[in-house]
Amino acid sequence: MAVYALVDCNNFYVSCERVFNPALEGKPVIVMSNNDGCAVARSAEAKIIGVDMAAPAFKLRHLVESHGLVMLSSNYALYGDMSERVMSVLATFSPGAEVYSIDECFLDLDGLPVDDLTAWSQQIRATVRRWTGIPVSVGIGSTKTLAKLANRLAKKSKKANGALDLTGNPKWVEAALKQTPVGDVWGIGRQYAAHCGVNGICTAYDLTLQSDGWIKKTMGAVGLRTVMELRGTPVHTLDTAPSDRQTTCCSRSFGEAVEGFDQVRDAVVTFASRAAEKIRGQGLVAGALQVFAYTDRFRPDQPQFSLNSLIRLSPPTSSTPHIIGAALRGLETSWRDGYGYKKAGVILVDLVRPEDIPRDLFSQPQDAGVKPKALMAAVDGINSKLGKGAVGYGFAPKDAPWQMRCDNRTPSYTTSWDELPVVKA
DNA sequence: TCTGGGGTCCTAGGACCC
DNA sequence: TCTGGGGTCCTAGGACCC
Numbered sequence: 001m002a003v004y005a006l007v008d009c010n011n012f013y014v015s016c017e018r019v020f021n022p023a024l025e026g027k028p029v030i031v032m033s034n035n036d037g038c039a040v041a042r043s044a045e046a047k048i049i050g051v052d053m054a055a056p057a058f059k060l061r062h063l064v065e066s067h068g069l070v071m072l073s074s075n076y077a078l079y080g081d082m083s084e085r086v087m088s089v090l091a092t093f094s095p096g097a098e099v100y101s102i103d104e105c106f107l108d109l110d111g112l113p114v115d116d117l118t119a120w121s122q123q124i125r126a127t128v129r130r131w132t133g134i135p136v137s138v139g140i141g142s143t144k145t146l147a148k149l150a151n152r153l154a155k156k157s158k159k160a161n162g163a164l165d166l167t168g169n170p171k172w173v174e175a176a177l178k179q180t181p182v183g184d185v186w187g188i189g190r191q192y193a194a195h196c197g198v199n200g201i202c203t204a205y206d207l208t209l210q211s212d213g214w215i216k217k218t219m220g221a222v223g224l225r226t227v228m229e230l231r232g233t234p235v236h237t238l239d240t241a242p243s244d245r246q247t248t249c250c251s252r253s254f255g256e257a258v259e260g261f262d263q264v265r266d267a268v269v270t271f272a273s274r275a276a277e278k279i280r281g282q283g284l285v286a287g288a289l290q291v292f293a294y295t296d297r298f299r300p301d302q303p304q305f306s307l308n309s310l311i312r313l314s315p316p317t318s319s320t321p322h323i324i325g326a327a328l329r330g331l332e333t334s335w336r337d338g339y340g341y342k343k344a345g346v347i348l349v350d351l352v353r354p355e356d357i358p359r360d361l362f363s364q365p366q367d368a369g370v371k372p373k374a375l376m377a378a379v380d381g382i383n384s385k386l387g388k389g390a391v392g393y394g395f396a397p398k399d400a401p402w403q404m405r406c407d408n409r410t411p412s413y414t415t416s417w418d419e420l421p422v423v424k425a
Numbered sequence: 426t427c428t429g430g431g432g433t434c435c436t437a438g439g440a441c442c443c
Numbered sequence: 444t445c446t447g448g449g450g451t452c453c454t455a456g457g458a459c460c461c
Contacts, residue, residue: 033429040429040461058427074429101461189459220435222459249431256426298428345430404429
């Protein structure tokens with residue numbers, strides 16, 4: 001029988017912040033999205049005082065006064081580094097590990113010499129906590145979807161104490177399914193949950209009783225796979241070597257809406273060069289690019305407009321000047337004056353490894369004069385040594401109105417020499 | 426005043442081919 | 444008068460995830 005564990009960090013971003021600032025322990029704390037827009041991580045105390053996931057920050061400010069809510073800007077350099085530490089600890093517990101997201105990891109337990117899975121889970125929790133400072137929960141099931149479901153219950157139940165194994169007895173699975181609202185199942189989002197509700201399907205258990213035909217019709221092939229997994233048939237296997245990305249996006253909401261072409265252009269140059277850096281880091285080249293910009297959808301009183309254009313890159317490239325040039329051509333052709341643009345971005349698509357590029361009869365060797373590969377390697381090398389943005393293209397002043405807001409960011413404690421935590425005697 | 430960013434997969438429909 | 448059917452590829456949009 002297949003056995004999967006899902007290890008999930010509790011309130012991950014908040015937990016990372018607490019490792020370096022223990023004074024946040026016991027307090028209601030949230031971490032906000034980019035641009036300080038809304039809550040993306042909440043401590044248990046913040047959940048208790050009624051902070052919802054994705055609650056807009058401006059609706060939470062009053063809780064700072066009334067309940068001592070601490071609102072932090074997100075610090076992805078810190079979370080990414082802490083994530084790597086947690087994952088490296090987890091890898092010591094099983095040869096089969098799939099890093100599923102920044103704060104989650106599936107482990108394949110099939111064939112591991114473990115007889116008490118609950119005790120083993122508690123050992124994982126203790127080890128990760130001691131070595132990284134991060135609290136985690138562990139759920140175990142015969143499919144990935146059931147491991148997810150077990151993990152959710154492990155977090156909720158006091159008795160479980162952060163670890164729940166559903167593999168010992170089919171009755172445990174049935175009980176777990178019955179106490180899980182259908183909308184909390186992995187793979188059932190808002191739309192499908194609403195559809196289920198209308199049809200009197202309230203729990204995960206109810207969902208397993210529906211006919212395959214009905215499930216396929218209302219939730220498609222993906223929904224059917226989810227239900228098979230709830231019934232105990234493994235469909236999703238462990239993916240330990242994730243394949244290359246197909247797309248990469250760099251986009252931001254602006255701190256404030258901007259009307260001028262020049263400002264949107266500066267932003268697009270910045271996004272294009274970030275996106276190019278990203279794919280170079282993965283050893284990929286892009287066959288095309290999309291550039292987009294749109295107005296503030298939360299202001300229906302203002303004129304709305306959305307521009308989007310697709311530019312082919314032939315031959316496929318990861319060179320920053322080529323990608324910036326294409327993005328600007330796209331922006332110019334679809335640009336319209338007279339709108340307050342609130343967000344823009346660049347998406348690199350049709351990503352491939354250079355050796356997999358199909359031969360093109362007519363394409364010319366790229367850039368006869370300067371070798372873009374050497375140039376880009378030099379640029380990336382300097383930035384890696386001296387810090388992000390040491391050299392680059394375009395003009396992106398720190399005070400440009402389109403730069404994102406980020407008023408309360410903690411230091412990059414673990415990834416920047418200048419920001420190491422200091423211990424005072 | 427103020428609402429994130431980055432992904433995946435599937436499906437329906439149109440264009441095109443024979 | 445009468446106007447097929449099956450296949451592929453591409454794209455846009457919609458669902459989901461963290």
